[in-house]
Amino acid sequence: MGEATATVPPAGEEGRARLRRDLEAVLMVVDQPVAVYDLARAFDLPVEEVEATLEELSREYTAQGRGFDLRQVAEGWRFYTRPECADVVEHFLRDGHEVRLTQAALETLAVVAYRQPVSRGRVSAVRGVNCDGVMRTLVLRGLIEEAGHDPESGALLYRTTTYFLERLGLRGLDELPDLAPFLPDDIEGLDDTGEYTT
Secondary structure (H helix, E strand, O other), rough: OOOOOOOOOHHHHHHHHHHHHHHHHHHHHOOOOOOOHHHHHHHHHHHHHHHHHHHHHHHHHHHHHOOOEEEEOEEEEEEEEEEHHHHHHHHHHHHHOOOOOOOOHHHHHHHHHHHHHHHHHHHHHHHOOOHHHHHHHHOOOOOOOEEEEEOOOEEEEEOOOHHHHHHHOOOHHHHOOOOOOHHOOHHHHHHOOOOOOO
16 A cells, blocks of 8 residues: 555544545545546555445445445446436426526526516517527526516516526626627617517
8 A cells, every 4th residue: 555645544443434434425426437446546545445345335325225326337336316216306307406408598598687677579589589488488497587567568577586596606697797798789779579669
């Protein structure tokens, strides 16, 4: 074994507990299996010791009936959702919690974010296509909401929500990247049907 480093667990029970903890921490953040050799090298420990600890953790998780398993596959070790939890995970994802937005939805959301409060007609005019369906989807996802009516035309206006800010990790709209200059300047000349006013 090489010279001790900050990543090497101490010997004995304390060392075993720390190795277990450290393995869990590393495997929690990877998105693909990690070879036992790579883990052993990272901790400067024998492959056999790391592999035995991984197998022990795997047995414990299975015996405890946790919502995840630690499995060894061809490429290495990784956490996986247990098969009996597949339905609840699928339901969670299907409800839109982590479903990615389409390109059309992202473009529409950008127009609302930078031009809010804005009507559907103006959003459609900027994008050059009818955005009614996409706007409904964004409302259902909780990313935009109604923001009253335009005092002149009476058109319903939309703005982004606090959930939108949370998902982007922003404290406020002033933290949005400066993309507004890339939107058409003459947007202000459009009425709520997308037609230019004279």
